[in-house]
Amino acid sequence: MQKKISVIETITITTLTQFTSFIETKCLGEYMLFRGQSQDWDLLPKISRVIPKEGISILDMETRMLEDFKRLSKPFLTKIPSNEWEWLGLAQHHGLPTRLLDWSRNPLAALWFTVNNPPESDTGVVWVFDAPEEDILMTKNIVTLNPYNGNSTMIFQPELSSVRIQSQNGWFTVHKYMNESEKFLPFQKNSMYNGFLKKIIIPDSSFYKFRFQLDRMGVNKLSLFPDLDGAAQYSEWVNSFLKDEMKSILD
Numbered sequence: 001m002q003k004k005i006s007v008i009e010t011i012t013i014t015t016l017t018q019f020t021s022f023i024e025t026k027c028l029g030e031y032m033l034f035r036g037q038s039q040d041w042d043l044l045p046k047i048s049r050v051i052p053k054e055g056i057s058i059l060d061m062e063t064r065m066l067e068d069f070k071r072l073s074k075p076f077l078t079k080i081p082s083n084e085w086e087w088l089g090l091a092q093h094h095g096l097p098t099r100l101l102d103w104s105r106n107p108l109a110a111l112w113f114t115v116n117n118p119p120e121s122d123t124g125v126v127w128v129f130d131a132p133e134e135d136i137l138m139t140k141n142i143v144t145l146n147p148y149n150g151n152s153t154m155i156f157q158p159e160l161s162s163v164r165i166q167s168q169n170g171w172f173t174v175h176k177y178m179n180e181s182e183k184f185l186p187f188q189k190n191s192m193y194n195g196f197l198k199k200i201i202i203p204d205s206s207f208y209k210f211r212f213q214l215d216r217m218g219v220n221k222l223s224l225f226p227d228l229d230g231a232a233q234y235s236e237w238v239n240s241f242l243k244d245e246m247k248s249i250l251d
Helices: 016-028 057-074 083-093 107-117 164-169 205-214 229-240 243-250
Strands: 008-010 032-037 101-105 122-129 155-156 170-172 197-203
Touching: 016 107, 016 197, 016 205, 057 083, 057 229, 083 101, 083 170, 101 107, 107 122, 107 197, 107 205, 122 205, 122 243, 205 243
Parallel strands: 008 197
Antiparallel strands: 032 101, 032 122, 101 170, 122 197, 155 170
């Protein structure tokens, strides 16, 4: 893999026009992935923030949680995942802490995940990852690989095992646990991907504007979560105000 420069390009964007222009001119790679965050957290999988019960390691906890999920979820599934990768993807999309980090091929979906709720800090971010093609594990090649034993962070496109994955055009990075430090390495600090990341800063004052504009373009809770939960939450939103939306009217 060709190594790029290590500086992360960062830009502040306040309008949807600026956002789409940046995507059209600066995001030209074959496999561009996007991740929206309401705050500028490290790029770490959710499991890195979960505290194991006393006496078990984070890796033991990871195994136990997924085994419980497999056992408990089967009555609700019309199709049983055929390998560990599919189980991980399904568990991730239903909220189980895993070593996966969500990305999307759809930049507007990533932007929605940044701004869909009132801001809790001064800025949100949309991360842009120009994924090297040679590092992507396609579905047909991963069956024989163990997602827990990789020597490095991996990138893969999951099977469309749920409507949510399809609607969100979901991809994942699979993060390696560092045995020496007993933690997961933040993706933006992974030297393997120096120069393959960009960061778009979204000021808190722009959240509500983006939210309404994205809805007009068909990107909203219902389109990204096309189920009864999404329908209920979208119905609530279109008929009420969030805190920052009400504040914008009062101002």
